[in-house]
Amino acid sequence: xxxxxQSRQSRYAKPIPDAELSQMRYxxxxxxxxxxxFVWAADDSFSAWLPWxxxxxxxxxxxxxxxxxxxxxxxxxxxxxxxxxxxxLHDEITGFPNKELLRQQLTTVFQQQAxxxxxxxxxxxxxxxxxxEALGYRNSNLLLMQxxxxxxxxxxxxxxxxxxELREQKAIRLCHLGxxxxxxWADISRSPYLAEQLARQVEQHVVxxxxxxxxxxxxxxxxxxAYFPEHGGQLNExxxxxxxxxxxxxxxxxxxxxxxPGLLTYTDDKLRFMAELRQGIEQQQLALYVQPQMDLKxxxxxxxEVLVRWQHPRLGQLAPDDFLETAEQLGVIYSxxxxxxxxxxxxxxxLQAEFPAMKLAVNLSSKDLxxxxxxxxxxxLLLQHQVRPASLVLELTERALxxxxxxxxxMLLRLQQLGVELALDDFGTGFSSLFHLRQLPxxxxxxxxxxxxxxxxxxxxxxxxxxxxxxxxxLGLGVxxxxxxxxxxxxxxxxxxxxxxxxxxxxxxxELKGLAPWLKQWQKSSGPVGSPAPE
Numbered sequence: 001x002x003x004x005x006q007s008r009q010s011r012y013a014k015p016i017p018d019a020e021l022s023q024m025r026y027x028x029x030x031x032x033x034x035x036x037x038f039v040w041a042a043d044d045s046f047s048a049w050l051p052w053x054x055x056x057x058x059x060x061x062x063x064x065x066x067x068x069x070x071x072x073x074x075x076x077x078x079x080x081x082x083x084x085x086x087x088x089l090h091d092e093i094t095g096f097p098n099k100e101l102l103r104q105q106l107t108t109v110f111q112q113q114a115x116x117x118x119x120x121x122x123x124x125x126x127x128x129x130x131x132x133e134a135l136g137y138r139n140s141n142l143l144l145m146q147x148x149x150x151x152x153x154x155x156x157x158x159x160x161x162x163x164x165e166l167r168e169q170k171a172i173r174l175c176h177l178g179x180x181x182x183x184x185w186a187d188i189s190r191s192p193y194l195a196e197q198l199a200r201q202v203e204q205h206v207v208x209x210x211x212x213x214x215x216x217x218x219x220x221x222x223x224x225x226a227y228f229p230e231h232g233g234q235l236n237e238x239x240x241x242x243x244x245x246x247x248x249x250x251x252x253x254x255x256x257x258x259x260x261p262g263l264l265t266y267t268d269d270k271l272r273f274m275a276e277l278r279q280g281i282e283q284q285q286l287a288l289y290v291q292p293q294m295d296l297k298x299x300x301x302x303x304x305e306v307l308v309r310w311q312h313p314r315l316g317q318l319a320p321d322d323f324l325e326t327a328e329q330l331g332v333i334y335s336x337x338x339x340x341x342x343x344x345x346x347x348x349x350x351l352q353a354e355f356p357a358m359k360l361a362v363n364l365s366s367k368d369l370x371x372x373x374x375x376x377x378x379x380x381l382l383l384q385h386q387v388r389p390a391s392l393v394l395e396l397t398e399r400a401l402x403x404x405x406x407x408x409x410x411m412l413l414r415l416q417q418l419g420v421e422l423a424l425d426d427f428g429t430g431f432s433s434l435f436h437l438r439q440l441p442x443x444x445x446x447x448x449x450x451x452x453x454x455x456x457x458x459x460x461x462x463x464x465x466x467x468x469x470x471x472x473x474x475l476g477l478g479v480x481x482x483x484x485x486x487x488x489x490x491x492x493x494x495x496x497x498x499x500x501x502x503x504x505x506x507x508x509x510x511e512l513k514g515l516a517p518w519l520k521q522w523q524k525s526s527g528p529v530g531s532p533a534p535e
Contacts, residue, residue: 091176093141094148097164102175102183103235105164109185110233118228119188119195120235122242123151123202125180126220126250148174150206151182151221160187160194183239188227199223199257218406222250223257231259251325273326276312281332281339285311288343289509292518293361293480293502296494301519303359303393305502306344307509308336324365333365334374341381345392347512349385355519361393361423366400369408379418389419395446397425409439416441423480427468438475445472449483449503456488462496469497 089101109118125147128140152174155161162185165172175183188194202221209218224246232238244267245259280286290304310318327333344360351358368374382389394415401408412422427445447468451461465481472479481493484503493501510518 091178094145094176096148096152096172096174096176096182099175099177099183099235101164102185105162106185106235109162109228114229114233116187116228117189117192119186120226120228120238120242121184121186121195121199122224122226122239122246123182123184124222124224124246124250125182126222128180128219144180147206147219148176148182151202154202154206155184155198158186158194158198160191161185161198162187177239183242195225195227196258199225222246224249224259225257226259231261251328270326273323276314277310277323277326278332280310280312281336285313286336286339287311288340288347288512290360290512290515291502291509292507292515292522293500294506296490296499296501301358301522302500303361304515305361305395306340306363306512308340309509320363328365328367333367334371337362337365337368338377341378343512345378345381345385345387347515348391349387351516352387352391354516357391359391359393359421361395363425364394364396364400366396366408369396369400369411374411375414375418378415378420390421393421393423395423395425398427401440412441426482442477444478444480444500446480446482447498452481452483452489452493452501452503453485456486456492462492465493465498466496473497 089098089104090096091098109116125144128144152172155173156171158173161173163171163173164175173184175185177183184198186195186198203223206221207219224242224244226232226238226241226245228238231241241259244263245257248260248263249257287309289307289309291307292301293303293305294300295302308320308324310323312318324333324336327336340362344362348358348360351360371377378392379389381387382392396408396412415422421444422440422442424440424442424445426448445468447465451465451468455461455465469479478500479498481489481498481501482503484490484493484501484505486505489503490501490505507518
């Protein structure tokens with residue numbers, strides 16, 4: 001289906017009617033004809049001291065000038081109206097059609113083609129905030145223009161897409177909502193999977209770095225899809241559904257960008273949970289726990305992983321997996337990470353006064369790696385508390401690297417230069433493990449507990465764990481096994497070459513303030529395996 005705008009002049013330019021011009025002329029002639037009458041009717045006694053009748057001769061001239069000025073203004077407004085209308089219907093930065101023009105075009109679809117099966121595709125450019133900060137808004141706008149043309153080129157050949165405008169025989173099939181959001185509309189009656197194919201096509205082929213002043217700027221595009229009429233019958237409703245699908249696609253379902261009605265209920269619960277989390281942070285309902293990481297050969301403490309807990313007033317104590325994802329969506333994850341780093345580094349300084357070799361490991365989120373000030377923030381804390389950078393371990397998951405890989409690796413290189421230790425957490429559960437091992441400036445990997453729990457009972461887990469240990473050792477990396485709960489598992493890991501681990505076999509997580517007493521008790525008893533952590 002194809003929709004085009006009418007000629008601007010024929011549609012928007014409104015010439016002044018002939019009747020109105022005639023009225024203006026008749027009014028001027030009437031004023032001229034009335035002048036002799038006013039002169040004849042003037043009182044002699046009044047005109048004797050004030051010869052007012054010459055003013056009547058000037059009056060027609062004033063009226064003519066006023067009417068001429070009014071005519072010129074109306075002609076100017078009539079000539080400018082196409083430009084003003086164009087500005088109202090197009091984005092100022094990219095020049096592409098905006099949401100209002102899309103709304104006008106879709107009104108016809110909603111009213112006259114309600115039987116068609118259509119799809120709204122929402123495209124969002126990620127990583128663009130960093131480009132704004134690095135280059136400034138003027139240069140970023142130039143890149144955004146290039147990006148809009150790239151996406152439109154990918155959509156250009158699809159006749160099933162709504163054509164919002166024709167420019168020099170080229171179809172414009174993309175709407176710029178503003179910011180880094182774009183929209184396209186497709187008739188998928190004949191091709192049910194067209195929208196998903198287009199989404200993959202744009203995500204895969206519009207990611208080549210943009211060039212500006214000989215510099216390559218990297219970015220990614222993520223898509224959300226909502227169907228008409230299944231997911232909504234109005235533009236705003238479809239945009240809301242597409243945005244939910246985009247967020248879910250970006251963080252949870254890499255292979256599916258289509259809206260799921262189940263997200264609506266999920267969102268209602270999430271909104272309540274978000275409000276409670278924000279309140280929980282403000283009211284200091286969060287606490288730090290630790291779990292020791294042990295040297296499997298020597299039975300000594302190598303480090304302790306810091307874990308945040310939330311004492312929820314309604315749900316009880318919640319583990320990180322229960323609320324950190326919500327913190328990311330709410331946009332407070334970096335503030336939460338800053339608080340964890342502050343508390344951890346301060347505690348680390350106190351612990352090192354008694355245990356100089358003590359190390360603490362803190363987890364980072366994917367959103368944390370996008371904060372340019374993260375390195376300066378950590379460096380300032382280390383200097384403030386006189387803590388050696390090498391005694392701070394920062395752990396990140398493969399998932400944190402897949403969404404913004406270029407920026408993430410850049411941030412990790414900066415952290416490496418600072419001197420902190422970097423570890424790859426939950427290794428073996430991602431899709432780019434070998435690539436990450438080769439590219440990232442990490443010192444060790446942590447094997448996910450899903451491979452460790454039943455290690456001594458599963459040949460498959462043994463094979464996978466052994467392969468990970470061999471690869472890591474060949475690359476000069478250390479290995480930490482998570483989830484050790486039995487003596488047999490510890491012994492098996494030792495025979496496979498893993499010398500570091502953590503799990504309930506050594507201790508369940510306990511409050512950070514109890515780490516020093518726990519360590520004293522461990523050293524005094526030469527490591528009583530399975531002993532409970534002190535309260």
